[in-house]
Amino acid sequence: MAEIIKESFERLLKEQNIPNELYSKYQVKKGLRNEDGTGVLVGLTRISDVVGYRKDAKGHVSPSKGHLYYRGLDVEEILRHAEGKRFVFEEVCFLILFGHLPSREEMDKFKAVLSHRYELPTHYLESSILSFPSQNLMNKLQQEVLMFYRYDKYDPDSTNPFDILEKGVNLIAKIPVIVCYTYATKIHYFDNQSLIIHQIDPSLSIAEQILHLLKKDGRFTPKEAEVLDTALVLHADHGGGNNSTFTNVVIGSTGTDLYSTISGSIGSLKGPRHGGANLAVRKQMKAVIKRIGLDATDDDIRMIVDKILNKEFNDHSGLVYGIGHAVYTLSDPRSELLAKKCEEISIEKHRHDEYLFHKRFSEIAVEEIYKRKGKPVCTNVDFYSGLVYDMLGIPEDLYTLLFVIGRTVGWIAHNIEDKLYGGRIIRPATKYVGEKMDYTDESER
Known part of the structure; x- marks a missing residue:
């Protein structure tokens, strides 16, 4: 019976192919990219900017030193000023979400909000994570993010920008914990290792919390935490055109809930051409x-x-x-x-x-x-x-998941920005290049 699928697919390849020259004929920009390799503009943002080349008045592209800006601040400068003084990922989350560097008082309050939200709902660990182990942790994280729809105390379908912000901050705090606990469950059930679940420590930064929960003895060095903190900062955002952020905005533009958009972004990031x-x-x-x-x-x-x-x-x-x-x-x-x-x-x-x-x-x-x-x-x-x-002693299973932990704040910020200033469903066009056919009666096929 499977032969019909194979045969029909081979016929599809033979009869319905799209020659490459048609893309040039109809000026279709593959991957939303111009002929010179630059991206097609699909939106405006004040969140971050990625600079890797220069364009002159005639549109000619020339190479240049790369820069990444969060809300207009060079990420290199942000990290240089924090070197050896403090963990900076939470500070960058505040900057990306609210558009300005926090005062000490604002930072203390924001950290308190995050640390208060580390905790998972009552019995969530037992009922959702320990009871349903998964070999693929990216897919598992998608499921867990969707699961938070039912744990939303307010209206889970609300797309009010402030409500999205509240839900988003909750996810920024909880996703690192979910990642660590799903990994512990995976290696216990599928790799026959001991199940070690550490208690959450609300006094720790997100980078410290990850290392505390992942390491068997819960211990880590200051340098390990500093390096992981830097990695999270560098993954926090990368403009609105990267695949997972664009996916987030596309899904969010339909008016669906935040949990669906974040889950879709995780699916995008899983691919080896992106986060993988x-x-x-x-x-x-x-x-x-x-x-x-x-x-x-x-x-x-x-x-x-x-x-x-x-x-x-x-x-x-x-x-x-x-x-x-x-x-x-x-x-x-x-x-x-x-x-x-x-x-x-x-x-x-x-x-x-x-x-x-x-x-x-x-x-x-x-x-x-x-x-x-x-x-x-x-x-x-x-x-x-x-x-x-x-x-840092972090297993390969978690490499892309750390990308998710860092990038979640960027997804949320762009989601909110599009709702505030975009407001339209994203629906580009495609050109039909097939042939018109007359219907053939079943007896004559």
Whole structure:
């Protein structure tokens, strides 16, 4: 019986294909991207800005140093001012949500609100998480976010911007806890490990809370917490055009509830071309190190990069994961900032040789790709994030989930902004390029 599906699909491929030249003929912009690779403008925002190239008066694009701005503030400057003084992810959440840097009093009050909301509803852990383990934690998190619809004390369907803000702050606080508890449940039921559930500590920052809940003894170093805090800051937002944020706004524009929009964003982020890329980088680098070793010469690295580009190594995709970005050209500021933290934690963990190898590999990969494509590329945030998480003792199952924890605040902010100032259902058009047919009676088919 399955043959009918296969045969019908093969007929579909043969008779209903869309030739690539039709996209040019009808000026359809694949992936909402212009011919020069820049993105098609689909909205306006005051939340964040991603700068990776310059456009002159004639529209010509030229490469430039990358910058990421949250509410007009350079993220590099934000982190530099907080260096060694305080955890900054919660401060960035406040900035992204409310548009200004908080005073000390505002920050204390906001942290108190978040810490008060760490706690899950009564019996939620037992009834929803422990009783329903899942091998795929991204899918599980989607389910848990949807589950919070029924726990909403007010109107779960309300799309009033202030109500969205209230629900969103609740999710920012609870998602890290859910992530840690679903992981503990997964490794207990599917990996035969001991079930260790730590109590939530309301005195901890979000980065500290994650490490406390994940580590078997609940202990972590100040440097570990600082590095994770930085990673969360760098993932907090990336403009309204990134796939998961655009997904959030598209779904939200229909007037549906926040839980549905966040769940959809998580599904988007799961993909290896988006949030799942950090895991793809980690697998790639493990394979490279296994083949040529950390002591490999530059020529050895150049050889393995060429094999990857020639589809002869790794997953045979021809892609060097962690190198290149849709917007950044000369540099990705997130990658540069995370590389700095990666080096710091590598020294504490006595794994500096791994960091140095990654650095050499990235430099050579950038050179080789430039030789082939003739345009500059750079490492992106995914290149170092997997290595950083591994040095923090965070398992691969959670790499993309940490991206979710960081990005939730951006999703919420854009959702609210679109409701305040956009207000229309997002509905682009497509061009029909098939043929018209006459109906054929069943007896004549």
